[in-house]
Amino acid sequence: MMKISFSSLGDPKMPLEELADKLHAAEYDAIELRGRPGAHVHWEDSPERRKEVRAILADRNLEAAAVSTYVFMASRDSGGPDRTDTRNEAENIEEVKRFVDLAGDLGAKNVRVFGGALTEGETHDDALPRVARIMAAAAKVNPEINIALETHDVWNTGPIVARVLDQAGQPNCKALWDVHGPQHAGEAPQDTLKALKAERVAYLHVKDYFTAPGLEGPYQCLIGAGETPIRKVVQLLKETGWAGYLNVEWEGVYHDYMPDCDVAIPQAIMKLREFLAE
Helix, strand or coil: CCEEEEEHHHCCCCCHHHHHHHHHHCCCCEEEEEECCCCCECCCCCHHHHHHHHHHHHHCCCEEEEEEEEEECCCCCCCCCCCCCCCCHHHHHHHHHHHHHHHHHHCCCEEEEECCCCCCCCCHHHHHHHHHHHHHHHHCCCCCCEEEEECECCECCHHHHHHHHHHHCCCCEEEEEECHHHHHCCCCHHHHHHHHCHHHEEEEEECEEECCCCCCCCEEECCCCCCCCHHHHHHHHHHHCCCCEEEECCCCCCCCCCCCHHHHHHHHHHHHHHHHHC
């Protein structure tokens, strides 16, 4: 059976207890925990904090669907001034391993990673072995935890992610299917699933958007109100018997026009339950 999760990216500044209370009240199954310094969790967290986080979730009957890292494996973490495009493979491996250790302490089943931007003049063929080696090294730390490569940035189609998983060669190297990524690349859901294979999909990121004349780029909206083929993806996965997390990635932190989590949390689970019941 598929489960419904919500990412703490939805409001990084909200205390975890408060966010967990809201998810419990809306009857979510799980939460994806954003792995950022100063956010809800990070590998620098003390043993005491890790126990506290696990207790917060357990008290509210929430599973930890994943820890979402910001490791960009083809390069480095693009989120800070100390992270340049050094393509330091050893340091990337070490960082993902630390997040695997954190995920184990929190009871999380997945660790999200990014492929990352290619250096000028570099191709996927050049970067792919490096990305695969990083994933494989991290996957060997704990075979019970998936290293999940998101269909994102220039690694946003089923075939290119499948190539990485093939080369990584570890059963717990899997895909995080961000439904928006392949759609943005012009790939139909059935083609994404055919390339990835259901058993190699760790979990999903679901969000919705629409385009309109005069808007610069896509306009993110409530689940089911836009053009993202979430319903189609859910139906395709149901046909395979896939059981994993449909994780709502609410990106209001990046877009001031989006409603806050008090609106998104109940609306998203209502719509996803509707899709699951069809």
